[in-house]
Amino acid sequence: MNRKLKKLLFNWRIILLIIFLSGSIATLATRPLTFGIDISGGVALIAQTEHPVDSKTMELVVDSLQKRLNTYGLRDVQVQGQGNDIVVVKVANVTSAEEANALKKVIESQGVFYMEFDGVIFGTGKDITYVGVYKINPDNSWEVPFRISKTAAEKFATLAKGKAGWPVDMFLDPPINSLLVVPKSMYDLMNSTAFNANAPQAPYLVERIHDAFNITTIAYANQSAEELKKLADGKPIVLVDVGASLVDKLRAMNVSVRYVPRQSGVSDAELVRSVLGLYGPYSLGEGLANGVPQTDVQITGHAANRLQAEQEAKTVYTVLKSGSLPVKLKVIGMQFISPKLGESFKTQALYAGIAALIAVLLIVYFHYRNWKIAIPVASTSLFEVTIILGIAALIKWNLDLPSIAGIIAAIGTGVDQQIVITDELLGGEKLTKITRRSSTLKRIGRAFFIIFASAATTIAAMSFLLVYFVGTLKGFAVTTIIGVLIGIFVTRPAYAEIAKYLVGED
Structure with a gap:
């Protein structure tokens, strides 16, 4: 050389x-x-708002729809606002009319938001009467103020009395009345204090979602399609990162089933939140545990930096607003690739x-x-x-x-x-x-x-x-x-x- x-x-x-x-x-x-989508195949749906909206409202609609569709368990979801009245939704690997119609239903529905405490639903999106602008503080803490109805405030005050630190959960489109089949590691996580905020003595997440939404959670142990059908007892089945080969068999048995895959790098905790549409849990503050109804409340948090604080606050703001979207969507076009x-x-x-x-x-x-x-x-x-x-x-x-x-x-x-x-x-x-x-x-x-x-x-x-x-x-x-x-x-x-x-x- x-x-x-x-x-x-x-x-x-x-x-x-x-x-x-x-x-x-x-x-x-x-x-x-x-x-x-243009290479892997899929479907593009074009939705129109019931009336023209400003850019801020369009951003809210896009963010909210993105979160709801991700909760639905889809991958490669693209939601784009165009102009002041058109929203384009592209989803890869969707090729059947059945899947496309399910998407259409999700897009056209307003979305259902729930507030739950100790296994009891104390409010829905209809009970949120106002959502204020979120605030980021110099120490990277954040707060999102909002107002709930008097009925929801009274119900929450009764439930929360003397339970400071207990978890307050928010859900957007959870799989109500369903059998949730999950990996053993995910089941163990839901049956631990991981989702208990600052109250290890509070009921675990598995108990709370069962009491509030009639969601039965089981760990997958190679059950057959017949065994799962029997366990579901007429309820829809949600398979989370397990039993993909059983989907067609269950549908052939006239069982409503949805398969939710795990994306690369997604942890068990992230998958739990995605499948349930869970935001939180948020720890109940001392001021709300005194048994006195309060309609003006706020959710607070703290992040490592300002950018992360901004993202967390915006997510909570969007979810709170999602329960009462100011505009409806109607799908006016659908195209398969x-x-x-x-x-x-x-x-x-x-x-x-x-x-x-x-x-x-x-x-x-x-x-x-x-x-x-x-x-x-x-x-x-x-x-x-x-x-x-x-x-x-x-x-x-x-x-x-x-x-x-x-x-x-x-x-x-x-x-x-x-x-x-x-x-x-x-x-x-x-x-x-x-x-x-x-x-x-x-x-x-x-x-x-x-x-x-x-x-x-x-x-x-x-x-x-x-x-x-x-x-x-x-x-x-x-x-x-x-x-x-x-x-x-x-x-x-x-x-x-x-x-x-x-x-x-x-």
């Missing part, structure tokens, strides 16, 4: 590229890519990517008449695609057609920038060796000035799409920005070192 090649291989920019590339390949090998069509899109995108790399290879070769330059340029583009896909797999970004278009756009920009680097280096070939050495940094500097300026304008443009637009444009913007950042910080510096080696620079 000659000195120049050894110096190249141990250059930190080359090492950084190898690290990113190796990490991306390892990620893709262990985490499959997730695809959006076949998984077979999505597979065709995926295949076409793969062929297009291969064709693009071959085209880059040939065009660069005919421009320089040198395979030693054409092959590294095309290879760097391939490395860039691999790293982008590795990051997409790592963050579970749903790749749709616009996202793939964004990857191609980032690669196109990358090829341009590699040509700029190459031209700058080749421009000094006729100089003496000493002059070339002294001017290498200047020429590379000029190239990277152009590259950073181009990247800055691209990121600025894509950021505008990311912030001010909804829908498919976001996917295009995200992948383009990721591609540009990978280019300017990883692949472009590495290519510059390779190019210097190929044209004989030290």
